[in-house]
Amino acid sequence: MTHELRLSLTLGYDGTDFHGWAVQPGLLTVQGALEEALGMILRRPVRVVVAGRTDTGVHARRQVVHLDLTDDEAAAVISRSSLSLEEALLRRIDGTLARVLGPKRGAVVVYEVRRVPRDFDARFSALDRSYVYRICDARGEWDPLTRRMAWWVPQPLDAALMAQAAGLLVGVRDFAGFCKPREGATTIRGLHSVRVLRAESGMLEVRLRADAFCHHMVRNIVAALVEVGKGAQTPDEVGRRLEGRDVRRRPAMAPPHGLTLDGVSYPPPEELAARAAVTRALREAEPPGEEQVNTSFP
Amino acid sequence: MTHELRLSLTLGYDGTDFHGWAVQPGLLTVQGALEEALGMILRRPVRVVVAGRTDTGVHARRQVVHLDLTDDEAAAVISRSSLSLEEALLRRIDGTLARVLGPKRGAVVVYEVRRVPRDFDARFSALDRSYVYRICDARGEWDPLTRRMAWWVPQPLDAALMAQAAGLLVGVRDFAGFCKPREGATTIRGLHSVRVLRAESGMLEVRLRADAFCHHMVRNIVAALVEVGKGAQTPDEVGRRLEGRDVRRRPAMAPPHGLTLDGVSYPPPEELAARAAVTRALREAEPPGEEQVNTSFP
Numbered sequence: 001m002t003h004e005l006r007l008s009l010t011l012g013y014d015g016t017d018f019h020g021w022a023v024q025p026g027l028l029t030v031q032g033a034l035e036e037a038l039g040m041i042l043r044r045p046v047r048v049v050v051a052g053r054t055d056t057g058v059h060a061r062r063q064v065v066h067l068d069l070t071d072d073e074a075a076a077v078i079s080r081s082s083l084s085l086e087e088a089l090l091r092r093i094d095g096t097l098a099r100v101l102g103p104k105r106g107a108v109v110v111y112e113v114r115r116v117p118r119d120f121d122a123r124f125s126a127l128d129r130s131y132v133y134r135i136c137d138a139r140g141e142w143d144p145l146t147r148r149m150a151w152w153v154p155q156p157l158d159a160a161l162m163a164q165a166a167g168l169l170v171g172v173r174d175f176a177g178f179c180k181p182r183e184g185a186t187t188i189r190g191l192h193s194v195r196v197l198r199a200e201s202g203m204l205e206v207r208l209r210a211d212a213f214c215h216h217m218v219r220n221i222v223a224a225l226v227e228v229g230k231g232a233q234t235p236d237e238v239g240r241r242l243e244g245r246d247v248r249r250r251p252a253m254a255p256p257h258g259l260t261l262d263g264v265s266y267p268p269p270e271e272l273a274a275r276a277a278v279t280r281a282l283r284e285a286e287p288p289g290e291e292q293v294n295t296s297f298p
Numbered sequence: 299m300t301h302e303l304r305l306s307l308t309l310g311y312d313g314t315d316f317h318g319w320a321v322q323p324g325l326l327t328v329q330g331a332l333e334e335a336l337g338m339i340l341r342r343p344v345r346v347v348v349a350g351r352t353d354t355g356v357h358a359r360r361q362v363v364h365l366d367l368t369d370d371e372a373a374a375v376i377s378r379s380s381l382s383l384e385e386a387l388l389r390r391i392d393g394t395l396a397r398v399l400g401p402k403r404g405a406v407v408v409y410e411v412r413r414v415p416r417d418f419d420a421r422f423s424a425l426d427r428s429y430v431y432r433i434c435d436a437r438g439e440w441d442p443l444t445r446r447m448a449w450w451v452p453q454p455l456d457a458a459l460m461a462q463a464a465g466l467l468v469g470v471r472d473f474a475g476f477c478k479p480r481e482g483a484t485t486i487r488g489l490h491s492v493r494v495l496r497a498e499s500g501m502l503e504v505r506l507r508a509d510a511f512c513h514h515m516v517r518n519i520v521a522a523l524v525e526v527g528k529g530a531q532t533p534d535e536v537g538r539r540l541e542g543r544d545v546r547r548r549p550a551m552a553p554p555h556g557l558t559l560d561g562v563s564y565p566p567p568e569e570l571a572a573r574a575a576v577t578r579a580l581r582e583a584e585p586p587g588e589e590q591v592n593t594s595f596p
Contacts, residue, residue, distance in 0.1 A: 012440075012441060014445070059442070106440075106442060107445070108442060109442055140409050142409075143310060143359065144311050144406060145312050147404040149443045200499075201498075
């Protein structure tokens with residue numbers, strides 16, 4: 001069976017009731033639900049490739065996956081409708097996902113199906129990933145309706161100090177101090193930006209963009225920034241934690257439910273192949289099992 | 299047992315997992331959970347009086363209740379702490395509510411405990427109630443994280459047309475066309491304002507303020523406005539539905555989960571007694587069981 005067509009899917013999910021992204025036997029995972037729905041439509045086992053795996057309890061607003069279809073499968077999806085393949089598949093996914101999710105219907109939404117070049121790889125072609133971490137830092141703002149998407153912190157945080165500390169982390173740096181290093185895998189990442197801002201809702205948002213993130217990197221950075229916001233650590237202390245210095249005062253990781261993968265960006269079509277080749281080469285220099293690929297290795 | 303002290307509590311809740319506000323045997327309700335927590339603290343059955351009962355699935359951001367304590371009970375709450383009664387009770391409620399709610403911890407949050415005059419009545423002293431109804435009117439904005447608090451409508455709505463229709467409803471009017479009238483109970487209400495606005499999140503918000511609302515009035519108004527926003531009805535048709543005219547094209551009520559009781563306002567202390575007397579007199583002219591009291595009866 002040759003696969004003639006490559007499609008990308010953009011999806012969002014509420015990670016609350018899932019055991020993370022990756023398929024695990026006997027557990028409800030986002031990948032598992034999506035692949036089950038796609039399998040019902042294509043009548044065969046389906047595996048998708050994802051841009052960024054997320055941990056248990058972490059959400060996504062614009063996650064990206066890719067999968068391949070044969071021409072025959074595409075024709076079967078369109079069937080006798082007058083819809084395009086993309087529209088027809090989107091509608092079929094809506095229906096089958098609702099059946100797969102049952103009472104959790106709506107916890108995963110596929111926003112878009114796109115035909116992409118064969119060089120497109122949801123994981124290896126990605127230029128960068130954006131995350132947002134939401135914090136409610138006033139008891140009066142602990143809205144029960146947003147309790148599944150925001151970390152409730154009891155005292156007001158100093159956003160300006162947090163932004164100052166965040167600024168010290170930006171750049172191509174070794175984030176060993178903010179993640180659990182794995183034997184043989186680099187912890188050097190290119191953190192393009194970290195913004196700390198107050199949303200209209202009153203929530204504090206930490207918005208981060210990087211070529212890739214080490215495992216638990218965002219949640220460790222956020223925990224450190226919150227310590228600064230409380231006045232329990234200085235921005236300088238956070239800066240010193242880079243490259244593994246001054247690791248004595250390391251707060252517990254921020255909880256997963258405040259974290260959302262906000263988006264993934266890709267280069268223009270003509271650069272997809274080159275980008276994937278670069279990332280894949282770096283990836284293959286590392287032991288298997290690394291969660292997110294590093295592309296800023298010097 | 300004489301009750302010497304009257305307290306008001308301000309609370310918020312996620313109505314998703316509750317069978318509405320009002321206590322029902324064998325069912326999880328917000329009132330039931332709150333009274334159980336208060337009963338554990340005061341070691342006696344507790345009944346609270348609420349500003350606005352909410353239906354199954356409806357949320358609240360700033361709901362208000364009152365209850366009475368004896369001096370002895372107040373002393374027992376404070377115990378040996380150096381806290382004020384208000385602070386001590388708030389802390390105790392936090393702990394007991396968490397125990398009562400178990401895995402639903404955080405679904406109800408008490409924000410404030412206040413000592414109020416004996417003339418204060420959470421229900422009868424209220425000047426007006428504010429509700430917000432949230433709508434996601436673009437498929438790309440159907441964020442799984444907000445699916446429990448917003449109505450997902452598949453097509454973009456014309457907010458300007460909706461605002462125009464909303465304007466026709468403002469005033470002291472007979473809302474029989476927007477609620478299920480009850481024998482002997484008036485359906486005249488004073489609707490102070492209806493605003494239709496686009497929030498930073500991209501969601502459409504319908505914000506309503508009235509002295510009181512008939513049962514299902516907000517959800518019927520929102521359903522009518524959404525028909526206008528879709529272009530399926532004209533603002534004039536909505537206007538004609540006032541006073542029961544032109545009831546042919548009545549859309550299904552908007553679902554409960556988009557609706558949140560946003561707040562309740564009260565007069566200054568010196569006017570509490572007079573306000574309660576006025577509302578109570580109107581209330582007693584109606585048969586029992588009416589959900590929300592009307593105070594704008596001419």
